[in-house]
Amino acid sequence: MNRKLSTLLVALLFGLVMAGVAYADNGPETIVLEAGKKGNVTFHHHKHQEKIACGECHHGPGHSEYKEGMEIQECDKCHNKQNAEMPKKLQKTMNAFHKNCKDCHKKEGHGPTKCSGCHKK
Numbered sequence: 001m002n003r004k005l006s007t008l009l010v011a012l013l014f015g016l017v018m019a020g021v022a023y024a025d026n027g028p029e030t031i032v033l034e035a036g037k038k039g040n041v042t043f044h045h046h047k048h049q050e051k052i053a054c055g056e057c058h059h060g061p062g063h064s065e066y067k068e069g070m071e072i073q074e075c076d077k078c079h080n081k082q083n084a085e086m087p088k089k090l091q092k093t094m095n096a097f098h099k100n101c102k103d104c105h106k107k108e109g110h111g112p113t114k115c116s117g118c119h120k121k
């Protein structure tokens with residue numbers, strides 16, 4: 001390999017590594033949350049991120065405070081009926097979502113609070 005080319009390759013690799021370091025995983029732009037017969041909920045994730053901190057929705061193990069860069073799991077990884085440590089009411093994934101989503105919309109006076117505002121058939 002000629003020298004110029006290998007220098008270029010090293011520079012390119014370095015750039016890729018740095019990009020990897022700076023890259024934060026903000027998750028998908030839009031998430032379709034499936035709710036069966038009630039009708040799925042299309043959630044604009046990135047739009048919510050513009051004004052709302054990650055920790056308003058995501059928390060860590062044991063309900064610990066959200067920290068930047070921590071691993072983010074789907075809500076039903078913990079909010080499910082097999083999780084004996086979870087209070088009964090919050091075992092249902094639906095309740096965890098309704099509490100998080102609806103409570104904020106009510107509090108803020110923005111965002112849908114009626115069933116059909118979120119659930120679309």
Ligand code: HEC
Binds near residue numbers: 025049052056075
């Ligand atoms: C208004 C609520 C809300 C805010 C704010 C929010 N998220 Fe999310 N995020 C969600 C929901 C809901 C999901 C889907 C969870 C599920 O499928 O169970 C999700 C999914 C994710 C996922 C994918 C997890 C997976 O494995 O599927 C990542 C990564 C993520 N969010 C990162 C972030 C980061 C970083 C921020 C802040 C910059 C943020 N989110 C802000 C609600 C939010």
Ligand code: HEC
Binds near residue numbers: 063074077086096099
């Ligand atoms: C790693 C496990 C875990 C994940 C993942 C998780 N939770 Fe939780 N969540 C908990 C625990 C533990 C509690 C506290 C239960 C208690 O009161 O003892 C909790 C409490 C809550 C509460 C009630 C307290 C509060 O903060 O208002 C809501 C609402 C909630 N979670 C919503 C969500 C949503 C929405 C997601 C996905 C975006 C999610 N959780 C992901 C473990 C988790």
Ligand code: HEC
Binds near residue numbers: 052104112
């Ligand atoms: C901490 C506050 C907060 C939380 C938590 C939150 N939202 Fe919102 N949401 C808002 C606000 C504020 C608006 C109005 C913003 C606008 O219309 O530009 C909104 C608007 C919406 C809209 C209508 C506009 C659009 O983007 O389609 C939908 C649907 C929605 N939210 C769904 C959800 C769902 C589903 C969750 C839970 C996974 C959730 N929201 C959690 C604050 C919140």
Ligand code: HEC
Binds near residue numbers: 033034
């Ligand atoms: C702010 C948005 C929002 C509003 C308003 C809302 N929901 Fe939901 N609902 C959700 C989300 C998000 C889920 C969770 C989907 C999942 O588990 O991935 C859900 C789940 C459900 C489920 C569970 C479906 C299943 O198969 O597990 C039912 C039933 C439901 N909602 C009924 C209602 C009813 C009835 C109303 C009105 C009184 C309502 N919802 C209002 C967002 C909303």
